[in-house]
Amino acid sequence: MRRIEEVPLFPEHWGETRPTQLINVASVPQRSPFRYPGGKTWFVPVFRRWITSLRRRPSVLVEPFAGGGIISLTAIFEDLVPQAVMVELDEEVAAVWEIILEGEAEWLANQILSFKMTKDTVLELLNSSPQTKKEKAFQTIVKNRVLRGGILAKGSSLMKRGENGKGISSRWYPKTIARRIIDISRVAHRIIFRNEDGLRVMSEFANREDVIYFIDPPYTADPQKPGKRLYKYHQIDHEALFTLCQSLRGDFLMTYNASDEVKLMASRYGFELCSIPMKTAHHKVKWELVIGRDLSWMQDCS
The missing domain is CATH 3.40.50.150 (Vaccinia Virus protein VP39)
Incomplete structure (x- = not known):
């Protein structure tokens, strides 16, 4: 090699x-x-x-x-x-891409910007059963940010210490994530997503x-x-x-x-x-x- x-x-x-x-x-x-x-x-x-x-x-x-x-x-x-x-x-990951690329990126970005990140709000969200694709997409983004290593597979656990001891909020950058979502939506006409x-x-x-x-x-x-x-x-x-x-x-x-x-x-x-x-x-x-x-x-x- x-x-x-x-x-x-x-x-x-x-x-x-x-x-x-x-x-x-x-x-x-x-x-x-x-x-x-x-x-x-x-x-x-x-x-x-x-x-x-x-x-x-x-x-x-x-x-x-x-x-x-x-x-x-x-x-x-x-x-x-x-x-x-x-x-x-993966249906959870797919929900995020579909919402971003099918015209609901602004909704998802606003949900991220308005979410109050605490252990209680996270546990409430993760223990809920999403009723719509939009809800599943938002739940998936939060899970991806608060679970260790971003691992969505069954059995993964919440971060404890996190980055610099900030716990579950250490990977939560709402403005950055929201901006990326909006940026992707602007080129959505050039991306086809298939679950x-x-x-x-x-x-x-x-x-x-x-x-x-x-x-x-x-x-x-x-x-x-x-x-x-x-x-x-x-x-x-x-x-x-x-x-x-x-x-x-x-x-x-x-x-x-x-x-x-x-x-x-x-x-x-x-x-x-x-x-x-x-x-x-x-x-x-x-x-x-x-x-x-x-x-x-x-x-x-x-």
């Missing part, structure tokens, strides 16, 4: 390449209303470099495991693609050369990896995903938690792979795998 040296944050022209190094996440615009476990903010500069290395500008980006959606949002806000298709199976199975949606576009894919599946190919406790829908047929990628006419880029199982699959399907460093929430450096048909744009990779 070859280490990447440096990724350009803002390529000056389509197709530019430079060496890369460990990404400073603080230098990447934060566009998602979620704090998402396994989120890909740190990967944004690498994504920019890949998409600008393509021979022609793609018409559509499909993100079959969208989650917090940072890659699709980056592609749209920075005009790297005309349209993005975001796919997410469906990601592989099924990918297969619909498989014959189109002008469609590209950013694929970040739950990390469950290795039984020791954390996907099962992080995501409600963690089960995925990894072999089926690799088979589908082999059939795509458009290009794709896939990220996986580094494991021998994934390396063997990539080898069997004839894909190239490279290890890339990223810094965890606890400031530890760990390695993830980047997989694609051609990674020549990533210097010093084998």
